[in-house]
Amino acid sequence: MIAVEVKELTRRFGNFTAVKKVSFSVRKGEIFGFLGANGAGKTTTIRMLCGLLVPSSGQARVAGLDVYTEYEQIKKNIGYMSQRFSLYEDLTVRENIRFYGGVYGLSRAQIKERTEELLSFLKLHEQAHKLTASLPLGWKQRLALSTAMLHNPQIIFLDEPTSGVDPVSRKNFWLLIYQLASEGRTIFVTTHFMDEAEYCNRVSIMQDGVIAELDSPQELKKKYHASNMQSVFMNVVKRAQNEPDSF
Amino acid sequence: MTAIMNQPIRVENLYKTYGDVNAVKKVSFSVNEGEIFGLIGPDGAGKTTIIRILVSLLRADSGRISFKGRDVAGNTAFVRANIGYMPQRFSLYPDLTVDENLNFFGDLFRIPKAIQIQRKERLFEFSKLAPFKKRRTGQLSGGMKQKLALSCMLMHEPQVIILDEPTFGVDPISREEFWCILKSLAQNGTTVFVTTAYMDEARLCDRVGLIFEGDVLAIDTPDKLLKSFTGSLYRVGSASPHTAYEKLQNNPMFVSVDLFGDGIHITGDQALTVNKIKNEMERLALSYSAVSKIHPEMEDLFLSLMKK
Numbered sequence: 001m002i003a004v005e006v007k008e009l010t011r012r013f014g015n016f017t018a019v020k021k022v023s024f025s026v027r028k029g030e031i032f033g034f035l036g037a038n039g040a041g042k043t044t045t046i047r048m049l050c051g052l053l054v055p056s057s058g059q060a061r062v063a064g065l066d067v068y069t070e071y072e073q074i075k076k077n078i079g080y081m082s083q084r085f086s087l088y089e090d091l092t093v094r095e096n097i098r099f100y101g102g103v104y105g106l107s108r109a110q111i112k113e114r115t116e117e118l119l120s121f122l123k124l125h126e127q128a129h130k131l132t133a134s135l136p137l138g139w140k141q142r143l144a145l146s147t148a149m150l151h152n153p154q155i156i157f158l159d160e161p162t163s164g165v166d167p168v169s170r171k172n173f174w175l176l177i178y179q180l181a182s183e184g185r186t187i188f189v190t191t192h193f194m195d196e197a198e199y200c201n202r203v204s205i206m207q208d209g210v211i212a213e214l215d216s217p218q219e220l221k222k223k224y225h226a227s228n229m230q231s232v233f234m235n236v237v238k239r240a241q242n243e244p245d246s247f
Numbered sequence: 248m249t250a251i252m253n254q255p256i257r258v259e260n261l262y263k264t265y266g267d268v269n270a271v272k273k274v275s276f277s278v279n280e281g282e283i284f285g286l287i288g289p290d291g292a293g294k295t296t297i298i299r300i301l302v303s304l305l306r307a308d309s310g311r312i313s314f315k316g317r318d319v320a321g322n323t324a325f326v327r328a329n330i331g332y333m334p335q336r337f338s339l340y341p342d343l344t345v346d347e348n349l350n351f352f353g354d355l356f357r358i359p360k361a362i363q364i365q366r367k368e369r370l371f372e373f374s375k376l377a378p379f380k381k382r383r384t385g386q387l388s389g390g391m392k393q394k395l396a397l398s399c400m401l402m403h404e405p406q407v408i409i410l411d412e413p414t415f416g417v418d419p420i421s422r423e424e425f426w427c428i429l430k431s432l433a434q435n436g437t438t439v440f441v442t443t444a445y446m447d448e449a450r451l452c453d454r455v456g457l458i459f460e461g462d463v464l465a466i467d468t469p470d471k472l473l474k475s476f477t478g479s480l481y482r483v484g485s486a487s488p489h490t491a492y493e494k495l496q497n498n499p500m501f502v503s504v505d506l507f508g509d510g511i512h513i514t515g516d517q518a519l520t521v522n523k524i525k526n527e528m529e530r531l532a533l534s535y536s537a538v539s540k541i542h543p544e545m546e547d548l549f550l551s552l553m554k555k
């Protein structure tokens with residue numbers, strides 16, 4: 001089963017092309033790492049896949065739905081945690097979840113049920129009555145994930161969910177991701193932490209709007225004779241930066 | 248006396264509460280001239296609170312911070328004139344282009360034009376933003392904005408710079424180059440005070456303070472801090488590290504087990520050996536590629552301190 005299928009997807013802003021004829025597919029239940037240097041085009045691609053930005057050309061299907069025509073249904077089938085996650089700082093944790101439940105059009109009973117489920121899953125019960133503003137970043141990140149999960153989506157897009165988060169919270173977050181994937185959900189995640197790249201089933205490395213590499217971490221390490229993904233990444237991106245025309 | 252007058256930052260018995268939360272509990276440390284000092288700790292440990300008191304945006308309940316021998320509380324103008332400060336989330340003017348923002352800050356800090364041009368060139372090497380000089384800041388990617396904010400701050404070269412999570416969202420290559428800039432600034436006598444969530448960056452500091460729940464637990468050079476790691480540490484390579492982690496995390500044979508990229512790290516007592524780990528893995532039918540004894544890195548130390 002294919003969760004995300006992308007063919008020659010392109011997005012231009014004026015005469016600048018941020019995403020250039022990108023093609024790839026992501027299997028159902030896969031943890032797919034979407035890596036790349038700053039400005040490579042990761043967020044732009046994710047926004048097109050989430051039905052938030054119209055592509056300039058090319059095709060993409062998410063959960064079998066077309067990004068040009070079925071973007072409304074796409075939003076109901078996916079969870080999206082944006083790079084600067086938007087929480088209401090002056091609401092409590094529980095109020096934030098309730099608010100987003102309304103956004104996703106859940107009924108009052110559904111919201112109540114999902115809130116309890118998510119609070120236990122994310123171990124946020126003790127924080128439920130606290131103001132979001134007072135939470136450390138690691139907790140806000142969990143809350144942002146829970147708001148993206150309210151409608152029980154099968155595909156989850158996480159744009160830099162762990163930036164600025166300490167090592168312990170990052171490891172705990174990844175255990176949550178594994179759990180979601182083991183339930184058959186597809187995880188599409190960007191990160192600048194290369195130890196997290198190792199946790200993915202496959203990773204792509206994007207540079208200047210193009211996918212320069214795409215394979216499992218094991219295969220990429222073999223190919224680049226590298227002991228870790230950090231040096232694979234350095235290799236791929238530096239090569240692409242030095243000879244931009246080869247891509 | 249002159250030593251104290253030159254000491255860039257001296258924190259003495261600093262104490263700060265928010266309501267019933269003790270954000271900073273009697274913290275003391277000092278930062279020496281020309282060193283890179285890293286304050287490392289989990290989210291909410293009190294790092295940003297200390298920085299906000301230091302740049303006199305917030306008042307301590309008791310204790311004090313002095314900057315070059317003067318209490319920061321009564322010398323706001325002096326502090327602000329001599330410290331370059333980059334807060335955690337710094338917003339630039341979204342309607343200005345990359346180049347206009349850099350020029351704006353260059354002029355604001357009264358840097359002569361010729362020097363502004365030199366610095367911009369150097370900073371573009373790190374930020375890779377030269378091709379986007381004419382782009383409006385609001386249209387940059389998240390990491391590009393962060394790199395531009397850092398570059399704007401570095402348009403002037405104050406004696407002391409304070410950076411609260413400068414590399415938030417910055418890619419590995421730019422992080423490497425950014426740290427080269429910090430190193431060369433420090434070599435020329437600039438004092439750098441930095442917080443970070445990246446343990447590889449902690450390793451690059453001259454000295455590191457580890458802060459947990461408002462308490463500074465240890466301050467030393469990274470090498471000396473690593474020597475304080477107790478127990479013996481092993482790495483187990485695995486194609487499915489989280490499975491190994493979940494099966495082993497509560498195993499009484501080990502002091503602790505942590506997920507580490509393409510494997511797990513196991514801390515044990517002196518009696519633990521490579522063979523014992525291999526036997527246990529085989530008994531539990533867990534696959535592994537290699538087991539070896541390793542030296543701790545900053546992340547191992549950080550995790551061990553957090554569990555205490």
Ligand SMILES: Nc1ncnc2c1ncn2[C@@H]1O[C@H](COP(=O)(O)OP(=O)(O)OP(=O)(O)O)[C@@H](O)[C@H]1O
Pocket residue numbers: 013016018036037038039040041042043044045083382386387388389390391416418
């Ligand atoms: N609205 C826009 N107008 C013009 N250019 C844009 C716009 N949005 C994005 N871009 C450009 O598209 C490119 C890709 O940006 P994108 O946000 O997708 O990068 P990214 O890979 O997510 O980077 P980061 O790691 O920094 O988050 C950048 O050069 C950016 O400046």
Ligand SMILES: [Mg+2]
Pocket residue numbers: 042043044083159388389390
């Ligand atoms: Mg992005």
